[in-house]
Amino acid sequence: MCKTKKSTQAIEPRSPLKPRPSKSFSSDPLSGNCSTTGGNNSSYGNFSKSSTSSSVASLKSLRSSLPENPVIYDTSEISSSTNNFLNHRLSSSTASSSWRCTLRGKDAVVFQRKSRTPIDLPDLQQSLSLISRSHHSSLIKLLGASLSGSYVYLVYEFVAGASLADCLRNPNNPSYTVLSTWLSRLQIATDLAHGLDYIHRCSGLGSGLVHNHIKSSSIIVTEATLNAKICHFGTAELCGESRARSKKVEGTRGYMAPEFQVSGVVTQKCDVYAFGVVILELVSGEEPLKYKMEVEDGGYKRVSVIETAREAVKSVGGVRRWVDRRLKDSFPMEVAEKMVQVALECVEDDPERRPDMGRVAGLVSKLFLESQKWAENIGLPTDISVSLAAR
Structure with a gap:
């Protein structure tokens, strides 16, 4: 069984349950004493109704969070929702473009990408059905896809927030960052580590998947809670990137592993490398x-x-000088040094020397807990909500 942030297990009783006489509970709120009486009672009825209402609300919340059946959209439906792709683009590059729209009553983002390998509708539907089985709180939900010639249109739920790149490097105010505390950054790292570990080990396909698009601009920091959500889950599989064997290398400079730049073959260790770069960011x-x-x-x-981090760990006090100055030296020094070491392990030139994401997620979680303890000891708030509005 895959371990995620939340999991439930049903336990069968060892012996058959015997019927019991119904009881109601009454209590004295001042004394804290409880007594039981036989038979039906109005207080029990009220408790039962309240419990039932709470259970229904919980089930609705759970149902809304679970993965839905994937949708194969007609291209005309996507074209209509984006005003024939004339709506303002959220992003545009040589590899993809994206638009925000409403599809079947849902706020969504449509990404247009060119498939790296030939794909037909049955293949797309099969891959989509496998990927849609996956669900994790750190992944943006894939709602469906469409196919038009060599182009694949991927439809994801819209998540309010800003990219991690913009949160770290505000183009309008470089001296300001919404991630102004050490704990907020460790929370982002923990979310990313567990999300990527889930993709590698616990997603719909038995062998796990690769992501191939881990970078700070592909990570959304949610408004108010400052949690991280990974974009583009499933893109590598649905667009043939995980199967492509080409000398033409497509990727983002700074995040591409050395072996990928040589072979063009993406692996899970390439994701680990990109994750290490994001942690250093x-x-x-x-x-x-x-x-x-x-x-x-x-x-x-x-x-x-990567090079500046390697230089920093060589000298006494080098890491403290290297850490983002906007944190104002308010961070646990030992944890920061360990965090940099974890990231540097992830960006080893030899992929065999890089750890897998399961080990990384465990290490990052431990450092997050140490950071929480440090914050509590010095009296810092550990539950912070903020606005990502422009400043």
Whole structure:
């Protein structure tokens, strides 16, 4: 059985249950004493009705969170909902474009991607039915898909929030970040670790899946709760990326594992590498890769967050100076050093030396608990809600 954040097990009684006389409970709220009386009682009836109403509400909440049957949309339906793809685009790149729309009464986001391998409607439906069995609180729900020629349209639920990249590097106010506490960043790391571990080990396909799009711009930080949700779950499988064997490498600079850049073959260890880069972003606040102008000769120097992290762990106090200054030195030093070490293990050049996500999720969860204990000891609030509104 796959272990997720919430799981339930039914336990069969060892011996048959015998009928018992009905009882009602009365209590003295001042003394705290309870007594039982036989027969039916109005207080018991009220309790029963209240309990039933609560159970119905809980079942409705549970039903809404469970994965639904996947929908194969007609292309005309998607075209109509996006105003023939003329609506304002949420994102656009050489690999994909996306639009927010309403489909069958649901607030959704449609992604258009080109399939890397030939795919027909029966294949799409089969893969979609397998992927739709998966469900995790850190994954954005896949509602359905559509096929038009070599293009695949993937429909996901809309989640209010902002990308992790924008939360860390506000283009309008670089000195401000909504993730201004160490605990908020460890919460993001924990959500991501467990979500990616679920994709690798517990998703609909028996052998697990690869994600192939782990990066800070593909992670949504939800408004108010500051939890992380991973976008594009299922894209690699539905668009043929996990099966493609091509010398043409498509990916985002700074997140691509060395072996992927050589072979173009995506594996779970490639996801681990990208996850490590995201963790280094979280801790430092820096981009994975950038170019800085040299004052002496006017040229540009390539700066990698991986390289700066490796340099930081070599010197005494190096990690403290390397951590995002907007945290104002308010973080547990030992936990920060361990977190950087976990991330550096994930970005080892040799994929065989990288840990699997199960081990990583366990380590990150332990560091999160240590951070919570640190925050409680110094009197910091551990439950914070914020707004992602523009500043």
